Amino acid sequence: MDxxxxxxxxxxxxxERATGQELLAARRWRIETALGPVLKAEGLDSLDQLATRLGRAEEGRLIQDVVEALLNHETSFFRDIAAFRSFADEALPAIAERRIDTRRLRIWSAGCSTGQEAYSLAIQLHRATERWQDWDVSILATDVSPQAISRAREGLYGQLEIQRGLPIGDMLGWFEPEAESWRAKMELRRTIAFAVHNLMEAAPAGRFDIVLCRNVLLYFPIATRRSVLDRIAQSMAPDGLLFLGAGETVLGQSDAFEADRELRGFYRLKGWQAAQD
Structure with missing residues:
Protein backbone atom coordinates (compact mmCIF):
# COMPACT_ATOMS: atom_id res chain seq x y z
CA MET A 1 0.00 0.00 0.00
CA ASP A 2 1.62 3.25 -1.12
CA GLU A 16 2.52 13.14 18.77
CA ARG A 17 0.01 15.96 19.17
CA ALA A 18 -2.55 13.66 20.78
CA THR A 19 -0.32 11.52 22.98
CA GLY A 20 3.21 12.92 22.96
CA GLN A 21 4.47 9.73 21.36
CA GLU A 22 6.92 9.93 18.49
CA LEU A 23 6.51 7.77 15.41
CA LEU A 24 10.07 7.61 14.17
CA ALA A 25 10.87 6.72 10.57
CA ALA A 26 12.04 3.28 11.71
CA ARG A 27 8.57 2.58 13.11
CA ARG A 28 6.53 3.97 10.22
CA TRP A 29 6.18 0.51 8.72
CA ARG A 30 3.48 0.03 11.37
CA ILE A 31 1.28 2.69 9.79
CA GLU A 32 0.11 0.57 6.88
CA THR A 33 -0.67 -2.45 9.05
CA ALA A 34 -2.27 -0.46 11.86
CA LEU A 35 -4.48 1.71 9.68
CA GLY A 36 -5.65 -1.04 7.32
CA PRO A 37 -8.81 -1.71 9.35
CA VAL A 38 -9.58 2.02 9.51
CA LEU A 39 -9.33 2.30 5.73
CA LYS A 40 -11.68 -0.64 5.32
CA ALA A 41 -14.19 0.74 7.82
CA GLU A 42 -14.22 4.12 6.08
CA GLY A 43 -14.34 2.70 2.56
CA LEU A 44 -11.11 4.44 1.54
CA ASP A 45 -8.61 3.20 -1.00
CA SER A 46 -5.38 4.77 0.23
CA LEU A 47 -3.61 6.21 3.24
CA ASP A 48 -3.28 9.51 1.42
CA GLN A 49 -7.09 9.72 1.24
CA LEU A 50 -7.26 9.04 4.96
CA ALA A 51 -4.66 11.71 5.71
CA THR A 52 -6.69 14.23 3.69
CA ARG A 53 -9.84 13.39 5.67
CA LEU A 54 -8.02 14.01 8.93
CA GLY A 55 -7.58 17.65 8.00
CA ARG A 56 -11.30 18.31 8.26
CA ALA A 57 -12.58 19.83 11.49
CA GLU A 58 -15.60 17.53 11.60
CA GLU A 59 -13.56 14.33 11.65
CA GLY A 60 -13.09 14.11 15.42
CA ARG A 61 -14.24 10.51 15.64
CA LEU A 62 -12.00 9.44 12.77
CA ILE A 63 -9.03 11.22 14.32
CA GLN A 64 -9.56 9.27 17.54
CA ASP A 65 -9.83 6.01 15.60
CA VAL A 66 -6.54 6.71 13.83
CA VAL A 67 -4.76 7.59 17.09
CA GLU A 68 -6.08 4.41 18.73
CA ALA A 69 -4.89 2.33 15.78
CA LEU A 70 -1.39 3.83 15.85
CA LEU A 71 -0.84 3.22 19.57
CA ASN A 72 1.27 0.24 20.51
CA HIS A 73 -0.60 -1.93 23.01
CA GLU A 74 2.09 -4.60 23.30
CA THR A 75 1.90 -6.11 26.79
CA SER A 76 1.67 -9.40 28.66
CA PHE A 77 1.24 -10.77 32.13
CA PHE A 78 4.37 -10.53 34.28
CA ARG A 79 6.28 -8.95 31.43
CA ASP A 80 9.98 -9.26 32.30
CA ILE A 81 9.52 -11.81 35.08
CA ALA A 82 12.88 -10.97 36.69
CA ALA A 83 11.72 -7.39 37.19
CA PHE A 84 8.48 -8.56 38.78
CA ARG A 85 10.43 -10.79 41.17
CA SER A 86 12.55 -7.81 42.17
CA PHE A 87 9.38 -5.79 42.65
CA ALA A 88 7.82 -8.44 44.91
CA ASP A 89 10.94 -9.49 46.81
CA GLU A 90 12.69 -6.14 47.24
CA ALA A 91 10.58 -3.08 46.44
CA LEU A 92 7.36 -4.06 48.20
CA PRO A 93 9.08 -5.09 51.46
CA ALA A 94 11.10 -1.85 51.46
CA ILE A 95 7.96 0.25 51.10
CA ALA A 96 6.00 -1.89 53.58
CA GLU A 97 8.62 -1.26 56.25
CA ARG A 98 8.20 2.49 55.85
CA ARG A 99 4.40 2.32 55.81
CA ILE A 100 3.98 0.10 58.85
CA ASP A 101 2.35 2.94 60.83
CA THR A 102 -0.17 4.04 58.20
CA ARG A 103 -0.64 0.58 56.66
CA ARG A 104 -1.50 2.25 53.40
CA LEU A 105 -0.03 1.47 49.97
CA ARG A 106 -0.71 3.36 46.72
CA ILE A 107 0.57 2.04 43.36
CA TRP A 108 0.23 3.73 39.97
CA SER A 109 0.63 1.68 36.79
CA ALA A 110 1.11 4.37 34.13
CA GLY A 111 0.64 3.27 30.52
CA CYS A 112 -1.10 0.06 31.58
CA SER A 113 -2.38 -0.80 28.08
CA THR A 114 -5.06 -3.50 28.30
CA GLY A 115 -4.41 -4.19 31.97
CA GLN A 116 -2.11 -7.19 32.16
CA GLU A 117 0.52 -5.32 34.19
CA ALA A 118 -2.05 -4.10 36.72
CA TYR A 119 -3.55 -7.57 37.14
CA SER A 120 -0.05 -8.99 37.55
CA LEU A 121 0.58 -6.51 40.37
CA ALA A 122 -2.73 -7.41 42.00
CA ILE A 123 -1.86 -11.10 41.82
CA GLN A 124 1.49 -10.46 43.49
CA LEU A 125 -0.22 -8.60 46.32
CA HIS A 126 -2.81 -11.34 46.76
CA ARG A 127 -0.08 -13.97 46.87
CA ALA A 128 1.17 -12.27 50.06
CA THR A 129 -2.22 -11.90 51.74
CA GLU A 130 -0.80 -12.21 55.26
CA ARG A 131 1.62 -9.33 54.74
CA TRP A 132 -1.12 -6.98 53.52
CA GLN A 133 -3.87 -8.05 55.89
CA ASP A 134 -5.62 -4.97 57.33
CA TRP A 135 -3.76 -2.69 54.90
CA ASP A 136 -5.42 -0.13 52.65
CA VAL A 137 -3.94 -1.18 49.30
CA SER A 138 -4.96 0.21 45.91
CA ILE A 139 -3.68 0.18 42.34
CA LEU A 140 -4.46 2.96 39.88
CA ALA A 141 -3.91 1.83 36.28
CA THR A 142 -4.05 4.43 33.51
CA ASP A 143 -3.55 4.62 29.77
CA VAL A 144 -4.08 7.24 27.07
CA SER A 145 -6.27 4.83 25.09
CA PRO A 146 -9.98 4.71 26.03
CA GLN A 147 -10.30 1.42 24.14
CA ALA A 148 -7.44 -0.15 26.08
CA ILE A 149 -8.89 1.00 29.40
CA SER A 150 -12.32 -0.33 28.47
CA ARG A 151 -10.79 -3.74 27.81
CA ALA A 152 -8.75 -3.58 31.01
CA ARG A 153 -11.85 -2.88 33.10
CA GLU A 154 -13.55 -5.88 31.55
CA GLY A 155 -10.63 -8.07 32.55
CA LEU A 156 -11.48 -10.44 29.72
CA TYR A 157 -8.63 -12.08 27.82
CA GLY A 158 -8.48 -14.53 24.94
CA GLN A 159 -6.64 -17.82 25.11
CA LEU A 160 -3.44 -16.49 23.55
CA GLU A 161 -3.42 -13.41 25.82
CA ILE A 162 -4.00 -15.38 29.02
CA GLN A 163 -1.17 -17.75 28.19
CA ARG A 164 1.38 -14.96 27.67
CA GLY A 165 3.33 -14.87 30.92
CA LEU A 166 0.59 -16.01 33.30
CA PRO A 167 1.45 -19.16 35.30
CA ILE A 168 -1.22 -21.84 35.06
CA GLY A 169 -1.81 -21.72 38.82
CA ASP A 170 -2.57 -18.01 38.71
CA MET A 171 -4.80 -18.43 35.68
CA LEU A 172 -6.91 -21.04 37.44
CA GLY A 173 -6.81 -19.20 40.75
CA TRP A 174 -7.63 -15.67 39.62
CA PHE A 175 -9.50 -16.04 36.32
CA GLU A 176 -12.74 -17.75 35.37
CA PRO A 177 -13.47 -19.34 31.98
CA GLU A 178 -16.02 -17.46 29.91
CA ALA A 179 -16.84 -18.91 26.49
CA GLU A 180 -13.39 -19.17 24.87
CA SER A 181 -11.87 -16.46 27.06
CA TRP A 182 -10.91 -15.91 30.69
CA ARG A 183 -12.19 -13.13 32.97
CA ALA A 184 -10.41 -11.81 36.06
CA LYS A 185 -12.31 -12.61 39.23
CA MET A 186 -14.02 -9.73 41.01
CA GLU A 187 -11.73 -10.15 44.01
CA LEU A 188 -8.82 -9.26 41.75
CA ARG A 189 -10.60 -6.55 39.77
CA ARG A 190 -11.76 -4.61 42.83
CA THR A 191 -8.12 -4.00 43.79
CA ILE A 192 -7.61 -1.89 40.65
CA ALA A 193 -9.10 1.42 39.50
CA PHE A 194 -8.71 1.93 35.74
CA ALA A 195 -8.80 5.42 34.22
CA VAL A 196 -7.96 7.17 30.96
CA HIS A 197 -4.99 9.48 31.48
CA ASN A 198 -2.57 11.22 29.15
CA LEU A 199 0.98 11.47 30.50
CA MET A 200 1.22 14.84 28.76
CA GLU A 201 -1.23 16.16 31.36
CA ALA A 202 -0.97 16.64 35.12
CA ALA A 203 -0.53 13.42 37.07
CA PRO A 204 -3.52 11.91 38.89
CA ALA A 205 -4.21 13.33 42.33
CA GLY A 206 -2.58 11.70 45.32
CA ARG A 207 0.85 10.64 46.47
CA PHE A 208 1.95 7.29 45.14
CA ASP A 209 4.35 4.99 46.96
CA ILE A 210 5.32 3.12 43.79
CA VAL A 211 4.94 4.25 40.18
CA LEU A 212 5.45 1.86 37.29
CA CYS A 213 5.99 3.51 33.92
CA ARG A 214 7.50 0.62 31.99
CA ASN A 215 8.21 0.58 28.26
CA VAL A 216 6.39 3.87 27.78
CA LEU A 217 9.05 6.58 27.85
CA LEU A 218 10.89 5.03 24.91
CA TYR A 219 8.10 6.24 22.60
CA PHE A 220 8.57 9.89 23.63
CA PRO A 221 11.17 12.35 22.33
CA ILE A 222 13.74 13.28 24.97
CA ALA A 223 12.21 16.67 25.80
CA THR A 224 8.84 15.03 26.38
CA ARG A 225 10.38 12.31 28.56
CA ARG A 226 11.78 15.02 30.81
CA SER A 227 8.40 16.72 31.25
CA VAL A 228 6.64 13.38 31.83
CA LEU A 229 9.17 12.41 34.49
CA ASP A 230 8.75 15.82 36.15
CA ARG A 231 4.99 15.27 36.38
CA ILE A 232 5.48 11.77 37.76
CA ALA A 233 7.87 13.14 40.38
CA GLN A 234 5.20 15.56 41.57
CA SER A 235 2.80 12.65 42.11
CA MET A 236 5.11 10.57 44.30
CA ALA A 237 5.55 10.28 48.03
CA PRO A 238 8.95 11.70 49.10
CA ASP A 239 10.34 8.20 49.63
CA GLY A 240 8.44 6.62 46.73
CA LEU A 241 9.91 4.34 44.09
CA LEU A 242 9.82 4.67 40.30
CA PHE A 243 10.04 1.51 38.21
CA LEU A 244 10.93 1.79 34.49
CA GLY A 245 11.32 -0.76 31.71
CA ALA A 246 14.55 -2.68 31.22
CA GLY A 247 15.70 -0.45 28.35
CA GLU A 248 14.76 2.84 30.02
CA THR A 249 16.60 5.17 32.39
CA VAL A 250 16.32 8.60 33.97
CA LEU A 251 20.01 9.31 33.42
CA GLY A 252 20.38 12.40 31.27
CA GLN A 253 16.60 12.69 31.01
CA SER A 254 15.50 13.93 34.42
CA ASP A 255 16.82 16.11 37.22
CA ALA A 256 14.09 14.83 39.53
CA PHE A 257 15.26 11.23 39.99
CA GLU A 258 18.35 9.23 40.79
CA ALA A 259 19.03 5.51 40.89
CA ASP A 260 18.23 3.82 44.17
CA ARG A 261 21.38 2.73 45.95
CA GLU A 262 20.02 -0.62 47.08
CA LEU A 263 17.22 -1.57 44.71
CA ARG A 264 18.62 -2.17 41.25
CA GLY A 265 16.34 -0.92 38.48
CA PHE A 266 14.41 1.44 40.75
CA TYR A 267 14.65 5.20 41.09
CA ARG A 268 13.97 7.65 43.90
CA LEU A 269 13.41 11.37 44.05
CA LYS A 270 16.77 13.09 43.96
CA GLY A 271 18.07 14.12 47.36
CA TRP A 272 15.91 11.77 49.41
CA GLN A 273 18.65 9.21 49.98
CA ALA A 274 21.17 11.88 51.00
CA ALA A 275 18.66 13.21 53.53
CA GLN A 276 18.55 9.78 55.19
CA ASP A 277 22.33 9.62 55.69
Missing amino acids: MSPLAAGAFSKLL
Whole structure:
Protein backbone atom coordinates (compact mmCIF):
# COMPACT_ATOMS: atom_id res chain seq x y z
CA MET A 1 0.00 0.00 0.00
CA ASP A 2 1.62 3.25 -1.12
CA MET A 3 1.83 6.22 1.20
CA SER A 4 3.32 9.60 0.41
CA PRO A 5 5.86 11.21 2.77
CA LEU A 6 3.28 13.94 3.35
CA ALA A 7 0.71 11.43 4.58
CA ALA A 8 3.26 9.66 6.78
CA GLY A 9 4.19 12.99 8.32
CA ALA A 10 0.53 13.81 8.94
CA PHE A 11 -0.04 10.56 10.84
CA SER A 12 3.14 11.05 12.87
CA LYS A 13 2.22 14.61 13.83
CA LEU A 14 -1.29 13.54 14.77
CA LEU A 15 -0.02 10.84 17.13
CA GLU A 16 2.52 13.14 18.77
CA ARG A 17 0.01 15.96 19.17
CA ALA A 18 -2.55 13.66 20.78
CA THR A 19 -0.32 11.52 22.98
CA GLY A 20 3.21 12.92 22.96
CA GLN A 21 4.47 9.73 21.36
CA GLU A 22 6.92 9.93 18.49
CA LEU A 23 6.51 7.77 15.41
CA LEU A 24 10.07 7.61 14.17
CA ALA A 25 10.87 6.72 10.57
CA ALA A 26 12.04 3.28 11.71
CA ARG A 27 8.57 2.58 13.11
CA ARG A 28 6.53 3.97 10.22
CA TRP A 29 6.18 0.51 8.72
CA ARG A 30 3.48 0.03 11.37
CA ILE A 31 1.28 2.69 9.79
CA GLU A 32 0.11 0.57 6.88
CA THR A 33 -0.67 -2.45 9.05
CA ALA A 34 -2.27 -0.46 11.86
CA LEU A 35 -4.48 1.71 9.68
CA GLY A 36 -5.65 -1.04 7.32
CA PRO A 37 -8.81 -1.71 9.35
CA VAL A 38 -9.58 2.02 9.51
CA LEU A 39 -9.33 2.30 5.73
CA LYS A 40 -11.68 -0.64 5.32
CA ALA A 41 -14.19 0.74 7.82
CA GLU A 42 -14.22 4.12 6.08
CA GLY A 43 -14.34 2.70 2.56
CA LEU A 44 -11.11 4.44 1.54
CA ASP A 45 -8.61 3.20 -1.00
CA SER A 46 -5.38 4.77 0.23
CA LEU A 47 -3.61 6.21 3.24
CA ASP A 48 -3.28 9.51 1.42
CA GLN A 49 -7.09 9.72 1.24
CA LEU A 50 -7.26 9.04 4.96
CA ALA A 51 -4.66 11.71 5.71
CA THR A 52 -6.69 14.23 3.69
CA ARG A 53 -9.84 13.39 5.67
CA LEU A 54 -8.02 14.01 8.93
CA GLY A 55 -7.58 17.65 8.00
CA ARG A 56 -11.30 18.31 8.26
CA ALA A 57 -12.58 19.83 11.49
CA GLU A 58 -15.60 17.53 11.60
CA GLU A 59 -13.56 14.33 11.65
CA GLY A 60 -13.09 14.11 15.42
CA ARG A 61 -14.24 10.51 15.64
CA LEU A 62 -12.00 9.44 12.77
CA ILE A 63 -9.03 11.22 14.32
CA GLN A 64 -9.56 9.27 17.54
CA ASP A 65 -9.83 6.01 15.60
CA VAL A 66 -6.54 6.71 13.83
CA VAL A 67 -4.76 7.59 17.09
CA GLU A 68 -6.08 4.41 18.73
CA ALA A 69 -4.89 2.33 15.78
CA LEU A 70 -1.39 3.83 15.85
CA LEU A 71 -0.84 3.22 19.57
CA ASN A 72 1.27 0.24 20.51
CA HIS A 73 -0.60 -1.93 23.01
CA GLU A 74 2.09 -4.60 23.30
CA THR A 75 1.90 -6.11 26.79
CA SER A 76 1.67 -9.40 28.66
CA PHE A 77 1.24 -10.77 32.13
CA PHE A 78 4.37 -10.53 34.28
CA ARG A 79 6.28 -8.95 31.43
CA ASP A 80 9.98 -9.26 32.30
CA ILE A 81 9.52 -11.81 35.08
CA ALA A 82 12.88 -10.97 36.69
CA ALA A 83 11.72 -7.39 37.19
CA PHE A 84 8.48 -8.56 38.78
CA ARG A 85 10.43 -10.79 41.17
CA SER A 86 12.55 -7.81 42.17
CA PHE A 87 9.38 -5.79 42.65
CA ALA A 88 7.82 -8.44 44.91
CA ASP A 89 10.94 -9.49 46.81
CA GLU A 90 12.69 -6.14 47.24
CA ALA A 91 10.58 -3.08 46.44
CA LEU A 92 7.36 -4.06 48.20
CA PRO A 93 9.08 -5.09 51.46
CA ALA A 94 11.10 -1.85 51.46
CA ILE A 95 7.96 0.25 51.10
CA ALA A 96 6.00 -1.89 53.58
CA GLU A 97 8.62 -1.26 56.25
CA ARG A 98 8.20 2.49 55.85
CA ARG A 99 4.40 2.32 55.81
CA ILE A 100 3.98 0.10 58.85
CA ASP A 101 2.35 2.94 60.83
CA THR A 102 -0.17 4.04 58.20
CA ARG A 103 -0.64 0.58 56.66
CA ARG A 104 -1.50 2.25 53.40
CA LEU A 105 -0.03 1.47 49.97
CA ARG A 106 -0.71 3.36 46.72
CA ILE A 107 0.57 2.04 43.36
CA TRP A 108 0.23 3.73 39.97
CA SER A 109 0.63 1.68 36.79
CA ALA A 110 1.11 4.37 34.13
CA GLY A 111 0.64 3.27 30.52
CA CYS A 112 -1.10 0.06 31.58
CA SER A 113 -2.38 -0.80 28.08
CA THR A 114 -5.06 -3.50 28.30
CA GLY A 115 -4.41 -4.19 31.97
CA GLN A 116 -2.11 -7.19 32.16
CA GLU A 117 0.52 -5.32 34.19
CA ALA A 118 -2.05 -4.10 36.72
CA TYR A 119 -3.55 -7.57 37.14
CA SER A 120 -0.05 -8.99 37.55
CA LEU A 121 0.58 -6.51 40.37
CA ALA A 122 -2.73 -7.41 42.00
CA ILE A 123 -1.86 -11.10 41.82
CA GLN A 124 1.49 -10.46 43.49
CA LEU A 125 -0.22 -8.60 46.32
CA HIS A 126 -2.81 -11.34 46.76
CA ARG A 127 -0.08 -13.97 46.87
CA ALA A 128 1.17 -12.27 50.06
CA THR A 129 -2.22 -11.90 51.74
CA GLU A 130 -0.80 -12.21 55.26
CA ARG A 131 1.62 -9.33 54.74
CA TRP A 132 -1.12 -6.98 53.52
CA GLN A 133 -3.87 -8.05 55.89
CA ASP A 134 -5.62 -4.97 57.33
CA TRP A 135 -3.76 -2.69 54.90
CA ASP A 136 -5.42 -0.13 52.65
CA VAL A 137 -3.94 -1.18 49.30
CA SER A 138 -4.96 0.21 45.91
CA ILE A 139 -3.68 0.18 42.34
CA LEU A 140 -4.46 2.96 39.88
CA ALA A 141 -3.91 1.83 36.28
CA THR A 142 -4.05 4.43 33.51
CA ASP A 143 -3.55 4.62 29.77
CA VAL A 144 -4.08 7.24 27.07
CA SER A 145 -6.27 4.83 25.09
CA PRO A 146 -9.98 4.71 26.03
CA GLN A 147 -10.30 1.42 24.14
CA ALA A 148 -7.44 -0.15 26.08
CA ILE A 149 -8.89 1.00 29.40
CA SER A 150 -12.32 -0.33 28.47
CA ARG A 151 -10.79 -3.74 27.81
CA ALA A 152 -8.75 -3.58 31.01
CA ARG A 153 -11.85 -2.88 33.10
CA GLU A 154 -13.55 -5.88 31.55
CA GLY A 155 -10.63 -8.07 32.55
CA LEU A 156 -11.48 -10.44 29.72
CA TYR A 157 -8.63 -12.08 27.82
CA GLY A 158 -8.48 -14.53 24.94
CA GLN A 159 -6.64 -17.82 25.11
CA LEU A 160 -3.44 -16.49 23.55
CA GLU A 161 -3.42 -13.41 25.82
CA ILE A 162 -4.00 -15.38 29.02
CA GLN A 163 -1.17 -17.75 28.19
CA ARG A 164 1.38 -14.96 27.67
CA GLY A 165 3.33 -14.87 30.92
CA LEU A 166 0.59 -16.01 33.30
CA PRO A 167 1.45 -19.16 35.30
CA ILE A 168 -1.22 -21.84 35.06
CA GLY A 169 -1.81 -21.72 38.82
CA ASP A 170 -2.57 -18.01 38.71
CA MET A 171 -4.80 -18.43 35.68
CA LEU A 172 -6.91 -21.04 37.44
CA GLY A 173 -6.81 -19.20 40.75
CA TRP A 174 -7.63 -15.67 39.62
CA PHE A 175 -9.50 -16.04 36.32
CA GLU A 176 -12.74 -17.75 35.37
CA PRO A 177 -13.47 -19.34 31.98
CA GLU A 178 -16.02 -17.46 29.91
CA ALA A 179 -16.84 -18.91 26.49
CA GLU A 180 -13.39 -19.17 24.87
CA SER A 181 -11.87 -16.46 27.06
CA TRP A 182 -10.91 -15.91 30.69
CA ARG A 183 -12.19 -13.13 32.97
CA ALA A 184 -10.41 -11.81 36.06
CA LYS A 185 -12.31 -12.61 39.23
CA MET A 186 -14.02 -9.73 41.01
CA GLU A 187 -11.73 -10.15 44.01
CA LEU A 188 -8.82 -9.26 41.75
CA ARG A 189 -10.60 -6.55 39.77
CA ARG A 190 -11.76 -4.61 42.83
CA THR A 191 -8.12 -4.00 43.79
CA ILE A 192 -7.61 -1.89 40.65
CA ALA A 193 -9.10 1.42 39.50
CA PHE A 194 -8.71 1.93 35.74
CA ALA A 195 -8.80 5.42 34.22
CA VAL A 196 -7.96 7.17 30.96
CA HIS A 197 -4.99 9.48 31.48
CA ASN A 198 -2.57 11.22 29.15
CA LEU A 199 0.98 11.47 30.50
CA MET A 200 1.22 14.84 28.76
CA GLU A 201 -1.23 16.16 31.36
CA ALA A 202 -0.97 16.64 35.12
CA ALA A 203 -0.53 13.42 37.07
CA PRO A 204 -3.52 11.91 38.89
CA ALA A 205 -4.21 13.33 42.33
CA GLY A 206 -2.58 11.70 45.32
CA ARG A 207 0.85 10.64 46.47
CA PHE A 208 1.95 7.29 45.14
CA ASP A 209 4.35 4.99 46.96
CA ILE A 210 5.32 3.12 43.79
CA VAL A 211 4.94 4.25 40.18
CA LEU A 212 5.45 1.86 37.29
CA CYS A 213 5.99 3.51 33.92
CA ARG A 214 7.50 0.62 31.99
CA ASN A 215 8.21 0.58 28.26
CA VAL A 216 6.39 3.87 27.78
CA LEU A 217 9.05 6.58 27.85
CA LEU A 218 10.89 5.03 24.91
CA TYR A 219 8.10 6.24 22.60
CA PHE A 220 8.57 9.89 23.63
CA PRO A 221 11.17 12.35 22.33
CA ILE A 222 13.74 13.28 24.97
CA ALA A 223 12.21 16.67 25.80
CA THR A 224 8.84 15.03 26.38
CA ARG A 225 10.38 12.31 28.56
CA ARG A 226 11.78 15.02 30.81
CA SER A 227 8.40 16.72 31.25
CA VAL A 228 6.64 13.38 31.83
CA LEU A 229 9.17 12.41 34.49
CA ASP A 230 8.75 15.82 36.15
CA ARG A 231 4.99 15.27 36.38
CA ILE A 232 5.48 11.77 37.76
CA ALA A 233 7.87 13.14 40.38
CA GLN A 234 5.20 15.56 41.57
CA SER A 235 2.80 12.65 42.11
CA MET A 236 5.11 10.57 44.30
CA ALA A 237 5.55 10.28 48.03
CA PRO A 238 8.95 11.70 49.10
CA ASP A 239 10.34 8.20 49.63
CA GLY A 240 8.44 6.62 46.73
CA LEU A 241 9.91 4.34 44.09
CA LEU A 242 9.82 4.67 40.30
CA PHE A 243 10.04 1.51 38.21
CA LEU A 244 10.93 1.79 34.49
CA GLY A 245 11.32 -0.76 31.71
CA ALA A 246 14.55 -2.68 31.22
CA GLY A 247 15.70 -0.45 28.35
CA GLU A 248 14.76 2.84 30.02
CA THR A 249 16.60 5.17 32.39
CA VAL A 250 16.32 8.60 33.97
CA LEU A 251 20.01 9.31 33.42
CA GLY A 252 20.38 12.40 31.27
CA GLN A 253 16.60 12.69 31.01
CA SER A 254 15.50 13.93 34.42
CA ASP A 255 16.82 16.11 37.22
CA ALA A 256 14.09 14.83 39.53
CA PHE A 257 15.26 11.23 39.99
CA GLU A 258 18.35 9.23 40.79
CA ALA A 259 19.03 5.51 40.89
CA ASP A 260 18.23 3.82 44.17
CA ARG A 261 21.38 2.73 45.95
CA GLU A 262 20.02 -0.62 47.08
CA LEU A 263 17.22 -1.57 44.71
CA ARG A 264 18.62 -2.17 41.25
CA GLY A 265 16.34 -0.92 38.48
CA PHE A 266 14.41 1.44 40.75
CA TYR A 267 14.65 5.20 41.09
CA ARG A 268 13.97 7.65 43.90
CA LEU A 269 13.41 11.37 44.05
CA LYS A 270 16.77 13.09 43.96
CA GLY A 271 18.07 14.12 47.36
CA TRP A 272 15.91 11.77 49.41
CA GLN A 273 18.65 9.21 49.98
CA ALA A 274 21.17 11.88 51.00
CA ALA A 275 18.66 13.21 53.53
CA GLN A 276 18.55 9.78 55.19
CA ASP A 277 22.33 9.62 55.69
